Each structure stands twice: as structure tokens, then as C-alpha cells.
């Protein structure tokens with residue numbers, strides 16, 4: 001008997017509009033499960049950020065890197081007279097795709113299957129890890145090479161493989177640095193952005209076999225070219241012996257079943273072509289309906305991410321080709337909370353993200369606190385709206401507040417995601433979910449009552465004027481107000497009320513006329 005999508009539903013929540021499904025499985029609404037993957041940190045953002053702010057080296061490394069990338073991006077974007085139209089096209093394409101995501105995913109499955117690939121549907125991180133682990137085990141291999149992939153970071157695939165006795169070798173240079181340094185990525189595009197070249201040299205000398213043992217050359221300079229050559233020698237040996245590769249995908253084209261990876265180093269292409277088996281793990285939102293749609297995104301992505309007119313390597317593949325490249329291809333379509341995001345009318349635009357990282361590079365909060373403070377593999381402004389939605393806002397409750405709401409992220413986003421609006425939406429969701437009233441909610445409720453009753457409001461204004469007298473002519477009121485207002489004044493100056501309120505000024509100048 002064929003299992004229907006409804007049979008596989010374990011929850012009774014209503015289906016999201018456009019929730020994807022196939023003939024044999026259903027990707028449903030539940031959020032990403034706890035205890036697996038890297039969407040939740042151990043600490044809240046303010047606690048982690050406080051430590052990061054004390055690290056002068058980290059701030060110097062980040063400041064230098066983000067300033068450089070920002071400048072490059074601004075220059076190449078300014079070269080295109082139709083950038084605004086491209087951006088609008090990217091946004092419209094994403095909105096239209098999400099509205100019919102279920103149909104496009106089923107079309108993708110048909111096309112991949114017709115070209116000799118196999119499609120697997122993974123409801124969450126645990127299911128995706130199990131599918132990939134079993135696929136690798138079926139090949140008899142105990143190691144894999146990996147193309148840089150946010151989806152596999154999100155689900156903690158390397159740890160799942162390690163638990164099954166399978167070693168995963170990262171091949172992207174920055175991912176390799178993070179892996180060898182026993183560290184965590186801190187940026188979507190440049191995972192080792194928090195390390196400088198001296199620190200990278202030290203990691204290579206400590207961990208690469210070519211620098212170990214009797215007679216090894218330990219005279220490695222911290223020159224970028226020599227560091228890249230050392231990494232290349234280290235990786236080449238792994239490329240040549242690997243029988244299985246695991247990749248993510250930047251895009252998947254529904255009408256042709258084509259997967260696409262864009263990259264700068266060529267290591268991804270080695271993984272995508274040399275091994276016998278290729279397994280791609282892809283979030284269900286990475287889909288575009290037609291081949292032609294790629295044209296827009298392949299212009300938006302490189303300029304926004306690395307500040308290049310075109311990325312050096314764009315690899316596309318569809319199924320398998322006898323005698324050429326991997327002969328066994330598997331595509332794992334990952335939900336892990338994405339249909340829950342799709343169900344939220346305001347928040348669903350987070351799924352439009354093409355992971356260019358432009359919003360990270362302009363964010364004043366990210367530049368000072370770094371990516372680790374966000375706890376999730378998705379740091380910066382996009383992380384602040386994506387992670388809480390994938391996990392449920394209560395599991396990442398501090399992230400929607402990790403922003404000054406300056407709007408710089410919205411201005412640079414190549415697909416025009418209104419990140420500030422989603423942040424405010426998630427803050428409201430978090431406040432409404434509180435069972436006990438917080439000091440903030442009590443204060444705002446009192447403010448709302450005062451503002452909706454003119455007499456109360458005038459009394460409050462008189463009380464504020466009293467505060468001005470207490471400040472004795474100083475530019476601001478005293479910083480440290482008693483609890484619960486201290487939660488606000490601990491990190492902000494309270495401005496001194498003006499000498500005259502607007503209403504009294506109006507009454508004086510207009511004599512009470514409206």
C-alpha cells in the first residue's frame with residue numbers, strides 16, 4: 001500500500017499554504033528538533049556578545065575584513081545601471097516560487113529521477129543525517145570530501161557521520177581552517193573571518209601532516225599564497241582517494257532537475273566531479289522554477305557576496321551521465337522547520353535568502369560581536385530572523401533583539417528581504433508568548449494607557465518635567481534608574497525631557513486653536 005502524505009503526518013496542525021509534499025512523504029510544520037544540528041547556542045546573544053566585545057583581536061580582524069568586502073561590493077554594484085531592477089526581479093521570483101513551492105519541488109523530483117538521480121525527503125535534521133549516513137555506509141567508504149554547505153552545517157552532518165565512524169573532510173579553504181582549528185564557522189561566506197593569517201599559519205603547522213615528524217619543513221610563512229599552497233597539497237591527496245562527496249546547492253532548477261554550486265576556489269568542482277557517489281543536501285527553499293531564472297541570481301549573488309562581477313567557478317549537474325562524473329547521485333531535500341517559516345506571512349521572506357552574506361558585512365552589531373555570539377550557524381541579520389523561525393522563537397529568543405534596526409541590512413540585500421520588519425515581528429511574537437508579564441511589557445502597557453487618555457498623558461508629561469528639574473541642568477537624566485527601569489538605563493542614556501512639551505507649545509502659539 002502506498003503511504004500518502006496525510007498518513008505520515010504526526011501532528012494535527014494545519015498545513016502551511018504551499019507546504020511541500022511528495023507521493024510518499026510529507027514535509028510538515030514542526031520546527032527544527034532540539035539536540036541535533038547547530039541552530040541553537042548554549043548562551044543568549046547578550047551574554048556571548050559581551051565576551052566577544054572584550055576580544056580586541058577579533059574586533060580588529062572583523063573590522064578589517066568586513067570593511068574590505070563592503071568596499072568591493074559597493075564598487076561592483078555601482079557598475080550596474082539596472083541593479084535596482086535586478087534586485088526587484090530577484091525578490092519577485094522568490095515570492096512567486098514560494099507561493100507554489102510544493103509544485104516546483106515535485107517537478108524537481110520528477111526531473112532529477114528522470115536523469116538517473118534519487119530524491120530523498122528529510123523532514124528534519126535527524127532524518128537528513130540518517131539518510132546521508134546510510135547512503136555513505138552503503139558505499140563501504142569510511143570517509144567523504146565535502147563542498148562548503150550551510151545546510152550540512154545546520155544539521156550537524158559532520159558530527160553525525162563521525163558518530164558512525166565516517167570522517168568528513170571539508171575542502172573549502174575557510175571551512176578547512178575552521179575544521180583543523182577545532183573551531184566553529186563565524187560567517188556565512190568566510191567561515192574563518194575571525195582568524196588572521198598568523199593564526200591560520202599556526203593552525204596549519206599544528207595539524208597538517210606535511211608539517212609533522214622528522215625533517216618536515218616548518219618554515220611556512222604567513223603569506224596568503226603560501227598558506228593556500230599548503231592547503232592545496234593537503235587537500236589534493238584527499239580528493240584523489242575520496243569515493244564519496246557531499247555538497248550543498250546554491251540553486252536547484254525545477255524544470256530541468258539541475259543543481260548548481262557557485263564558488264571561488266575550484267575545490268567544490270573537484271568534489272563534484274571526481275568521486276563515484278555524490279550526495280547533495282539542499283534546503284527546500286533553494287529552488288528556482290526555470291533555467292532562465294538563474295540568470296538573475298547569478299548576477300545578484302557574486303556581486304553581493306564577494307564583490308566580484310562573476311564568481312570563478314559555477315558548476316551545474318543534472319542526475320548522472322554514464323562515464324562522466326559521479327555515477328550515483330542522491331538529492332536530500334531538507335525541511336527542518338522551513339515549512340513552519342513558510343506558514344508565517346511576514347517571516348516567510350527569510351526563505352528568499354541566497355546566503356550572499358552582504359547583510360553581515362554591513363551590520364554594525366555583527367562587525368563588533370562576530371558570528372559566534374549568535375549561537376547558530378546563521379549569524380548576523382539573516383541569522384537573527386532565520387534561526388528563531390527555524391527553531392521556534394522561544395529557543396532563540398534573544399536573536400531578534402540583536403540589532404539596532406538601522407536598516408543597513410535591508411538596503412544591501414540583493415533580494416530585498418525586509419529584515420528590520422521581520423525582526424520587529426519576531427520581537428512581538430516573543431513578547432506575546434510570555435506567560436508572565438515582563439518589566440518591558442508592563443512599562444509599554446502603562447505607556448499605551450497613558451497615551452490613550454489625554455489627562456493621564458498630561459500628568460505623565462508633568463512628571464517628566466520634574467525629572468528635568470532633578471537633572472539640574474545636566475544634559476541627561478541620571479543614568480541609573482531603579483528597577484525595573486534599570487534594565488533600560490543600564491545600556492542607554494535617558495534623554496532629558498524638553499523644557500516645553502509640544503502640546504503646551506501649541507497651546508501657547510495657537511491659543512488652543514486646532
Ligand code: SF4
Nearest residue numbers: 353354356357359413
Ligand atoms: S538576507 Fe539578503 S543580504 Fe543577507 S545573506 Fe540573505 S540574501 Fe544576502
